[in-house]
Amino acid sequence: MTSTTIAHGEPLLQVRNLDKSFGGMKAVDDVTLDLRAGIVTTLVGPNGAGKTTLFNLITGNLARDSGEVEWLGQDIAGGKPHLIARRGIMRTYQDLRLFDSMSVWDNIMSATEYGLLPMPMSSAARHRRKERIEEVLERTGLSDKRDTRALDLAYAERKFLSMARIMATEARLWLLDEPASGLDPNSYERFLKILRDDREAGTTICIIEHNLDIVIGISDRIAFLDRGRLLADAEPDTVLNDPELAKIYFGDQS
Amino acid sequence: MEAYIFNLLNLIAIYGILAVSLNFIIGYAGIYSLAHAVFFGLGAYTSAWVGLNVTPSTFVTIPAAMLVAAIVSLVLALPALRVRGEYFVAASLGLQVIAVTVFSEWKSFTGGIGGVLAIPPVNLFGAEIYQPREFAIVSVIALLIVIAITLALVRSSFGRNLRAIRDSESAAASFGKNVPLIKTVAVVISAALAAVAGALYASFISFINVESFMLDTSVLLMAMVIIGGTGTFLGPLVGAALLLILPSAISYLSFLPQTEIGALQQIIYGLGMTLLMIFRPGGIVGRRSGT
Numbered sequence: 001m002t003s004t005t006i007a008h009g010e011p012l013l014q015v016r017n018l019d020k021s022f023g024g025m026k027a028v029d030d031v032t033l034d035l036r037a038g039i040v041t042t043l044v045g046p047n048g049a050g051k052t053t054l055f056n057l058i059t060g061n062l063a064r065d066s067g068e069v070e071w072l073g074q075d076i077a078g079g080k081p082h083l084i085a086r087r088g089i090m091r092t093y094q095d096l097r098l099f100d101s102m103s104v105w106d107n108i109m110s111a112t113e114y115g116l117l118p119m120p121m122s123s124a125a126r127h128r129r130k131e132r133i134e135e136v137l138e139r140t141g142l143s144d145k146r147d148t149r150a151l152d153l154a155y156a157e158r159k160f161l162s163m164a165r166i167m168a169t170e171a172r173l174w175l176l177d178e179p180a181s182g183l184d185p186n187s188y189e190r191f192l193k194i195l196r197d198d199r200e201a202g203t204t205i206c207i208i209e210h211n212l213d214i215v216i217g218i219s220d221r222i223a224f225l226d227r228g229r230l231l232a233d234a235e236p237d238t239v240l241n242d243p244e245l246a247k248i249y250f251g252d253q254s
Numbered sequence: 255m256e257a258y259i260f261n262l263l264n265l266i267a268i269y270g271i272l273a274v275s276l277n278f279i280i281g282y283a284g285i286y287s288l289a290h291a292v293f294f295g296l297g298a299y300t301s302a303w304v305g306l307n308v309t310p311s312t313f314v315t316i317p318a319a320m321l322v323a324a325i326v327s328l329v330l331a332l333p334a335l336r337v338r339g340e341y342f343v344a345a346s347l348g349l350q351v352i353a354v355t356v357f358s359e360w361k362s363f364t365g366g367i368g369g370v371l372a373i374p375p376v377n378l379f380g381a382e383i384y385q386p387r388e389f390a391i392v393s394v395i396a397l398l399i400v401i402a403i404t405l406a407l408v409r410s411s412f413g414r415n416l417r418a419i420r421d422s423e424s425a426a427a428s429f430g431k432n433v434p435l436i437k438t439v440a441v442v443i444s445a446a447l448a449a450v451a452g453a454l455y456a457s458f459i460s461f462i463n464v465e466s467f468m469l470d471t472s473v474l475l476m477a478m479v480i481i482g483g484t485g486t487f488l489g490p491l492v493g494a495a496l497l498l499i500l501p502s503a504i505s506y507l508s509f510l511p512q513t514e515i516g517a518l519q520q521i522i523y524g525l526g527m528t529l530l531m532i533f534r535p536g537g538i539v540g541r542r543s544g545t
């Protein structure tokens with residue numbers, strides 16, 4: 001993982017003219033977007049707008065048709081998912097994709113290790129990793145569930161485990177695919193606190209959410225996607241006060 | 255009778271090694287191979303050839319057997335593991351079919367259909383071990399070593415990687431895991447351990463031919479793993495013991511008409527397997543469904 005320093009608010013990841021079609025349908029259509037260091041960017045838009053597809057193109061889960069993805073000035077488009085992840089770009093999935101047969105602890109542990117061979121680790125490093133996982137368990141409220149199989153967790157717990165895995169890594173950029181959907185108010189408060197704390201710690205975060213109200217308080221920037229096209233990328237107030245976007249977003253209710 | 259018991263024990267230990275090494279990929283990596291008998295055979299033929307032409311020392315024959323099986327498994331794993339799971343099953347079936355042809359035709363290495371005769375027994379520091387009772391010590395120790403190796407792997411970060419990949423390949427990759435590489439290494443380890451069983455088998459029976467390494471053996475091994483319980487520590491051993499003992503146990507049932515025993519044996523065997531999978535889908539040792 002590189003440690004190149006980027007000033008707060010400067011672009012960390014730059015998407016340039018990215019295109020992806022499925023059959024004849026343009027799922028991502030000429031999207032150009034910066035994810036800026038140390039802030040929370042929220043990607044909103046109706047269902048099927050291409051938000052998840054955009055993540056998949058950034059992380060290498062899908063191959064782009066054309067366009068560039070630059071990470072710290074280097075082109076990473078077309079790279080393999082595991083190599084992109086190792087650069088410090090990690091993600092969650094809308095359908096979670098937990099390691100269902102493994103315990104909560106092993107899920108988190110497994111997110112932090114990718115070497116083929118067991119890494120020789122000093123006992124101090126081992127201890128630090130253990131403390132880090134303990135802290136993540138605490139923050140996600142999963143401390144009591146550490147030995148529970150992921151499959152046996154309740155809905156909100158599963159969402160937090162998905163967060164916990166990414167929190168335990170040293171990723172600089174988090175791509176979170178609808179992490180808040182379906183959370184009850186208490187869980188939602190916990191979720192917001194995690195985001196605030198990690199933003200404070202310098203993590204760059206991009207959240208997909210199709211319900212704008214949910215993320216309005218935490219977003220530093222809002223990017224609006226509709227039918228594959230980026231219609232806006234601005235401060236929350238600007239986006240919210242744009243009557244055209246409101247029309248698309250809230251439907252024609254007037 | 256005593257020889258019979260020890261023969262059975264040796265076979266259970268040898269098939270136990272095969273089942274444990276197959277369970278390593280089925281149970282922990284979710285890779286279903288129908289080519290395990292190929293690596294069993296490669297181990298047997300290689301160790302027989304080395305034993306007859308180079309040195310009878312088991313410290314040479316077994317590593318040679320492992321090496322050859324590992325290399326051939328790469329041929330299967332490298333292309334097949336880059337695609338989805340079902341294709342690996344198909345590719346392994348293809349390898350199994352090709353291997354049977356090669357084993358039957360490559361006379362200088364496998365003796366063709368006739369097989370290889372007079373294979374030297376296990377030879378440890380010049381001491382030959384061919385009595386079933388003594389051989390049992392060797393085979394059981396080999397089984398324990400194979401179990402210890404797989405347990406250590408499964409409990410290490412490598413094992414966690416395998417299980418993570420089995421549960422979600424895409425999520426595993428998203429956390430930096432090189433999925434094809436990890437799966438390939440698992441297949442290579444599994445093949446090399448199967449070759450240990452092949453080497454022991456060849457030196458114990460002293461005669462091998464292609465019939466021991468055909469598709470039905472691969473299917474039997476998979477049945478041992480699934481019936482015993484995939485992804486469990488004891489499952490493959492229980493499965494191996496059961497499927498080796500059951501056929502002869504059935505033939506001892508005195509109330510069965512002796513003329514029909516062969517057919518009845520097959521029916522009881524098949525029925526038992528089907529019922530077991532209905533009532534204990536996780537295998538004998540595996541967790542019950544829904545828990």
Ligand SMILES: Nc1ncnc2c1ncn2[C@@H]1O[C@H](COP(=O)(O)OP(=O)(O)O)[C@@H](O)[C@H]1O
Pocket residue numbers: 022027045046047048049050051052053054
């Ligand atoms: N792998 C795929 N193959 C074919 N069509 C896809 C694939 N992934 C997404 N799509 C289509 O692309 C469009 C955008 O989907 P997606 O990015 O999942 O939307 P969002 O996450 O904004 O709800 C949808 O019409 C969806 O059906």
Ligand SMILES: [Mg+2]
Pocket residue numbers: 051052053094
């Ligand atoms: Mg989506």
